[in-house]
Amino acid sequence: MNIYQFLNGIRKCCKGRLQVCKIISLLNTGGRFILISIFIAFGSGGIYAQHLFSVNYGGLSQNNENSIRTEVARVDTSGLMMPMTRNRDNKEVYSFSLSSVQNTKIVILNEETGNSVVITPVEGALTQFELSPFFIEELRQAALGEADRYLVIETGNDFSVRNAAFVSSKAQKVFIPRYFYGNKEKMKEALPKDRQIIDIFKEKPRLIPAYPNNPENLRYIAQLEEEMSYYVYMYKLPDGTLCIYDEHFNPSVEENGVNTRTRTSTSTRAGTNLQFNLSGTLNATQRTATDYALGLWSEQLAGSVPVDINVSVINLGSSSILGQSWTMQCFLDPKTNTWYPSTLWNQLVGYDATNLRDIKIEMNSNFSFYWGLDGNTSGYDYVTIMLHEVTHGLGFASLLYWDGTTQNNGRFAYTTSSGSGAITDYPGIFDRQLYQGSTGNTCLTDLTQSQRATLVTSDNLYAGRPSSNLLVANGGNRVKMYAPSSWQYGSSVSHWDQSVSNFPTFMKYAYTSPLHTFNTRKIAILRDMGWEVSCPSVINYANQTVTTNTTVTSCGDINVQNVKVQNNAKLTLDAAGTTTITSDFEVILGSQVDIK
Numbered sequence: 001m002n003i004y005q006f007l008n009g010i011r012k013c014c015k016g017r018l019q020v021c022k023i024i025s026l027l028n029t030g031g032r033f034i035l036i037s038i039f040i041a042f043g044s045g046g047i048y049a050q051h052l053f054s055v056n057y058g059g060l061s062q063n064n065e066n067s068i069r070t071e072v073a074r075v076d077t078s079g080l081m082m083p084m085t086r087n088r089d090n091k092e093v094y095s096f097s098l099s100s101v102q103n104t105k106i107v108i109l110n111e112e113t114g115n116s117v118v119i120t121p122v123e124g125a126l127t128q129f130e131l132s133p134f135f136i137e138e139l140r141q142a143a144l145g146e147a148d149r150y151l152v153i154e155t156g157n158d159f160s161v162r163n164a165a166f167v168s169s170k171a172q173k174v175f176i177p178r179y180f181y182g183n184k185e186k187m188k189e190a191l192p193k194d195r196q197i198i199d200i201f202k203e204k205p206r207l208i209p210a211y212p213n214n215p216e217n218l219r220y221i222a223q224l225e226e227e228m229s230y231y232v233y234m235y236k237l238p239d240g241t242l243c244i245y246d247e248h249f250n251p252s253v254e255e256n257g258v259n260t261r262t263r264t265s266t267s268t269r270a271g272t273n274l275q276f277n278l279s280g281t282l283n284a285t286q287r288t289a290t291d292y293a294l295g296l297w298s299e300q301l302a303g304s305v306p307v308d309i310n311v312s313v314i315n316l317g318s319s320s321i322l323g324q325s326w327t328m329q330c331f332l333d334p335k336t337n338t339w340y341p342s343t344l345w346n347q348l349v350g351y352d353a354t355n356l357r358d359i360k361i362e363m364n365s366n367f368s369f370y371w372g373l374d375g376n377t378s379g380y381d382y383v384t385i386m387l388h389e390v391t392h393g394l395g396f397a398s399l400l401y402w403d404g405t406t407q408n409n410g411r412f413a414y415t416t417s418s419g420s421g422a423i424t425d426y427p428g429i430f431d432r433q434l435y436q437g438s439t440g441n442t443c444l445t446d447l448t449q450s451q452r453a454t455l456v457t458s459d460n461l462y463a464g465r466p467s468s469n470l471l472v473a474n475g476g477n478r479v480k481m482y483a484p485s486s487w488q489y490g491s492s493v494s495h496w497d498q499s500v501s502n503f504p505t506f507m508k509y510a511y512t513s514p515l516h517t518f519n520t521r522k523i524a525i526l527r528d529m530g531w532e533v534s535c536p537s538v539i540n541y542a543n544q545t546v547t548t549n550t551t552v553t554s555c556g557d558i559n560v561q562n563v564k565v566q567n568n569a570k571l572t573l574d575a576a577g578t579t580t581i582t583s584d585f586e587v588i589l590g591s592q593v594d595i596k
Contacts, residue, residue: 048225049232049401049413052125053106053200057143059118060107064159068107071161072151082152082165091247094131094167098154101125105159109151110144110169117143119200122416126202130231131167133174134247140169141176141192175250177356181237184350190237198236199416203246204229234414240334244414248326249357251279251308273534274303279357281312286382289371293386300518301394301526302534305346309359309393311386316364322380323363325389328397329356330414332426339414339428340530341395348530359393361386375514384514388506391522395529396507398493399428400456409487410453425449429529433463433470434493438478441466456483456493463496469524473576474502479521482509503574503596504551517551520576520596539575546571546591565591572596 060068082094098104101121106129108117117139119129131152144150147169154163179190204225233245276294278287290311316324329342331353340348343358363369363382370377375384399413408415415425427445434444436455443465444452455461464470464478471478480497482488491509498508503519523533539554542561549570552558557577565571566588573579574596587593 048202048204048403049415050124050202050403051122051199051414051416052202052231053129054120054122054416055197055199056118056120057196058116060109060116060159062114065109065114065116068109068153068155068159068161069111072153072164075164082167092133094136094152096129096131096152096154096165098127098129099162101127103157104162105155105157107151107153107155107159108139108144109153110147111149111151112147113145115144132231132247133172134176135197135233136167136169137172137174138176138192138197140171142196144169175247177245177250177354179235179237179243180351180353181239181241187349187351188238190235194238196236197233198242199234199414201232201234201244201414202229203232234416242332242334242414243354244330245356246326246329249310249329249360251310251355251357273298274301275306277306277308278311279308280310281314283313285371286313289373289382290386292373293383293390296383296387296516296518297390297394298534300523300534302532303347304350305352307343307346307359307393308352308357309361309390310357311361311363313363313365313369315366316362322367323361323385323389325359325361325392328393328395329354329358330399330428332414337426338432339399339412339426341393341397341428343393344395344429344530347532359390361389361393370514373516375516377514380511381514383516384506385511387516388511391507392494394526394531395428395430396494396522396526397428398431398434400431400452400493402453402456402487402489402492404487406450406453410449410451410456430494430525433465433468433525433528434481435462435464435478436460438462438480457485457487459483459485461493463525465528469527469576470521473520473524479525504572517572518553519551519574520553523553524576541573560585564588565593567591570594 082096085093085095096106098106098121101123104121106119106121108119110116121129136150140146149166150169152165152167153161155161176192179195180187181190182188230246230248235243235245237243274297276298278290278294280290282290294309330339331342331345332339341358342354342356346352346358363385367380369380369382369385371382373383375381401411401413401415402409412425412427412431432443432445436442436444436447436458437460444455444461447455461481461483462478463481464474480500481493482495482497483492488509495509496505496507498510500508503521504515504517505519505522506515507522527533538557538559539552540559540561541552541563542559544563546563546565546569547567549572551572551574554575554577556575558573558575558579560573560579560581562584563571564586568590570592571587572594579595
């Protein structure tokens with residue numbers, strides 16, 4: 001399917017850091033640990049993406065440049081070369097302290113050529129500005145050009161100089177992302193000179209407190225979130241496509257002492273099924289379980305572009321974290337103003353649009369996971385958790401933004417604002433599947449920001465746009481989303497509601513037990529977003545003796561013939577179309593058959 005054919009269909013119905021996902025098992029609250037003994041909570045509901053700075057290449061007039069040069073020349077600059085320091089993410093940066101973010105500009109000037117970049121803090125931006133080696137190298141190739149050093153100046157809006165310093169501008173061996181755009185037949189690479197970083201955001205993970213009404217827990221969680229904050233960069237490509245760059249997804253980055261550049265394993269199934277290229281820090285047992293989980297997903301979806309996934313089981317330090325996954329890489333289609341995860345965007349355009357990882361997951365080695373493939377455990381089943389996290393990475397996640405303020409609650413992530421108050425506020429493709437109420441035609445994306453904030457805390461949010469695959473799979477009914485009256489960071493909006501009971505699923509916000517099977521609802525909403533499926537349109541399930549719990553899923557019909565269910569087993573027949581049972585079908589006493 002062509003991406004624009006698909007997107008035009010979406011528009012008729014809706015006008016228009018794997019989200020960061022933390023799983024909390026134990027919370028350290030001032031030396032004591034609180035155990036969640038009933039269930040653990042999955043994350044990935046809404047993300048934090050605070051707009052900090054807008055970037056303009058060549059935004060300095062000749063008169064302003066001359067004025068800046070004159071003022072700086074009056075200052076003794078011999079001691080103004082900034083040293084590199086390590087930030088909270090343990091990365092080397094130049095840290096530039098601003099005297100104010102009000103009526104402020106940051107000018108980076110190549111004194112040899114006059115080339116410049118002007119960076120404007122937005123309302124609420126931080127007074128600490130970080131220049132990473134990546135950002136400097138990107139600007140060198142894209143706008144500033146060669147020089148021994150760059151001048152970094154804090155000015156007022158009138159470009160009067162407040163502070164000045166120098167940074168080294170020598171070419172550095174840092175990872176620079178690659179982006180591609182255009183139709184598959186005429187695909188082009190957007191080199192640094194062809195693209196532009198236009199905005200910088202601050203992202204931080206969402207942790208889920210065991211007791212959200214406990215102020216001590218909330219303070220601890222807030223501290224962890226802030227300590228793990230980092231910059232992400234918004235690129236604009238020549239065709240107007242926007243994309244979010246997060247250095248956590250670099251294939252060459254060394255994390256926890258392990259270089260993840262090499263793809264050490266591939267998990268795939270035969271035919272046209274979706275392929276996963278797997279890398280990461282895993283021992284043999286862990287890799288087997290991860291391959292198995294990815295193989296299960298490979299059986300469900302089709303795709304021409306492999307998903308690049310990095311999975312590691314490492315010591316995450318804090319005993320309060322079971323695992324984490326990072327905000328999915330995003331592309332914004334300028335024709336429909338809709339964000340897509342890179343996993344899906346690549347399938348729709350028909351090629352790998354970037355050289356970055358698509359999904360990044362880290363699990364905490366301090367916990368005892370069940371690594372078996374049969375789900376026979378009462379503890380933490382690794383395969384189930386991995387299936388859940390990969391589903392988020394495939395796009396089952398909202399881009400709704402929530403920080404507890406009236407100003408921002410109900411916005412979508414990567415909202416930008418200008419000095420005139422204009423904002424860009426675009427939803428993700430998952431958000432376009434969400435509706436107010438179990439009936440009616442009010443899409444989440446049709447509402448104003450304040451109306452969205454009310455809806456997602458109303459317990460009245462549902463998935464299933466009119467005439468969608470999800471409605472067909474669920475008997476014509478929408479599926480209720482988790483949208484409690486009190487916003488739950490990491491859980492709200494991006495999971496089925498806990499009350500959903502008419503089909504088994506691992507996509508509720510709370511993990512309670514192992515589940516390795518799929519249902520047509522989960523597959524259907526991914527189809528509504530644009531994924532192609534690999535399951536056949538008709539399954540002939542014949543000549544079988546069922547002795548263990550078994551699920552048969554079809555995107556179309558299921559024909560059952562000569563089947564016996566015994567030994568207290570349960571046979572689930574989950575068809576998007578019709579289930580037909582013909583002759584020689586027998587269910588022994590104590591066994592069950594469930595027809596969805």
